[in-house]
Amino acid sequence: MKLLITGGAGFIGSNLARLAQDQDHEVVIIDDLSTGYRDNLDGLDVDLREASILDASALASALAGVDSVVHLAALGSVPRSIADPMATHHANATGTLAVLQGCHDAGVEHVVVASSSSVYGANPARPKHEREWVRPLSPYAVSKLATEQYALAFQQSFGLSTLAFRFFNVYGPGQRAGHAYAAVIPIFIDKALRGEPLPINGDGLTSRDFTFVGAVCETLLEATGRKVRHPEPVNLAFGTNTSLNELVEELSALLGHPLDVEHHPARPGDVLHSEADSTSLEALFPDIRPTPLRSGLSRTLEWFQER
Numbered sequence: 001m002k003l004l005i006t007g008g009a010g011f012i013g014s015n016l017a018r019l020a021q022d023q024d025h026e027v028v029i030i031d032d033l034s035t036g037y038r039d040n041l042d043g044l045d046v047d048l049r050e051a052s053i054l055d056a057s058a059l060a061s062a063l064a065g066v067d068s069v070v071h072l073a074a075l076g077s078v079p080r081s082i083a084d085p086m087a088t089h090h091a092n093a094t095g096t097l098a099v100l101q102g103c104h105d106a107g108v109e110h111v112v113v114a115s116s117s118s119v120y121g122a123n124p125a126r127p128k129h130e131r132e133w134v135r136p137l138s139p140y141a142v143s144k145l146a147t148e149q150y151a152l153a154f155q156q157s158f159g160l161s162t163l164a165f166r167f168f169n170v171y172g173p174g175q176r177a178g179h180a181y182a183a184v185i186p187i188f189i190d191k192a193l194r195g196e197p198l199p200i201n202g203d204g205l206t207s208r209d210f211t212f213v214g215a216v217c218e219t220l221l222e223a224t225g226r227k228v229r230h231p232e233p234v235n236l237a238f239g240t241n242t243s244l245n246e247l248v249e250e251l252s253a254l255l256g257h258p259l260d261v262e263h264h265p266a267r268p269g270d271v272l273h274s275e276a277d278s279t280s281l282e283a284l285f286p287d288i289r290p291t292p293l294r295s296g297l298s299r300t301l302e303w304f305q306e307r
């Protein structure tokens with residue numbers, strides 16, 4: 001299979017590229033390296049096109065002869081979107097429309113897109129089923145709602161085979177700390193290894209459905225292989241629930257010593273609890289198994305220690 005990964009130089013995209021190559025697929029990547037890194041692809045034999053998905057001719061050229069697309073290119077992070085909503089909108093909402101239009105024009109059969117649990121926003125339901133109402137709390141969440149809804153509308157309007165996943169908090173090797181919009185697990189590991197206090201926004205009771213990147217990439221690749229389409233968004237998480245305080249404890253157990261924390265005010269746009277109802281995922285992908293947090297964290301920790 002010839003697979004185009006948009007945003008393939010990013011955290012999830014580069015893990016997916018590695019798995020796809022291991023399974024003998026031909027991989028093309030389009031990535032403008034705005035938040036991704038060329039060296040994430042070290043050792044891989046992929047065709048990297050350094051360009052934006054908003055560059056129509058670069059996108060059309062990357063799409064030539066492709067069987068399936070996994071569309072991951074986006075500007076991540078809630079705080080980044082609050083600092084610059086227009087940039088997030090262009091990359092994520094307009095960018096997705098460009099990718100879907102490009103796929104339709106190029107006759108690509110199947111497209112998977114990455115939405116986010118942030119679309120549930122103000123909805124307090126636990127766990128969150130895909131039919132729960134959505135109420136985004138940030139421009140990022142709005143842009144991800146546009147991403148998934150455009151993908152589903154292209155299924156209805158043009159017959160394009162699409163699948164829209166809502167990722168929850170994906171973590172694992174390749175996810176970096178050390179930049180303003182880093183995610184919580186890399187921040188915690190980085191601080192812990194430096195012997196610095198772990199910053200917690202709020203009281204630490206905030207909880208997340210942390211999902212190891214390996215299981216996410218296996219699901220993405222199976223979806224492209226079987227060309228799975230679905231008329232509704234699908235949560236890509238396994239219904240686990242870990243508070244930030246529990247995450248600190250897990251990390252402390254792995255490192256074998258207690259860790260200091262420092263509390264900061266809760267951030268605007270952040271949701272309190274995020275936990276997936278995984279019934280749809282299990283029905284569509286019965287063979288996919290979650291990676292337990294302890295083992296996923298341990299592999300992530302190893303990646304940090306090797307660097």
Ligand code: NAD
Nearest residue numbers: 007009010011012031032034035036052053073074167170
């Ligand atoms: P990432 O920032 O590591 O990867 C995104 C990639 O997209 C980067 O390599 C970046 O350079 C590229 N990119 C950004 N704008 C682009 C553009 N205009 N043209 C081409 N490339 C562009 O992020 P990630 O964590 O790997 O996330 C991948 C996808 O999953 C994103 O769509 C994100 O919104 C979604 N998602 C991630 C999580 C998570 O926990 N990591 C949660 C929910 C949703």
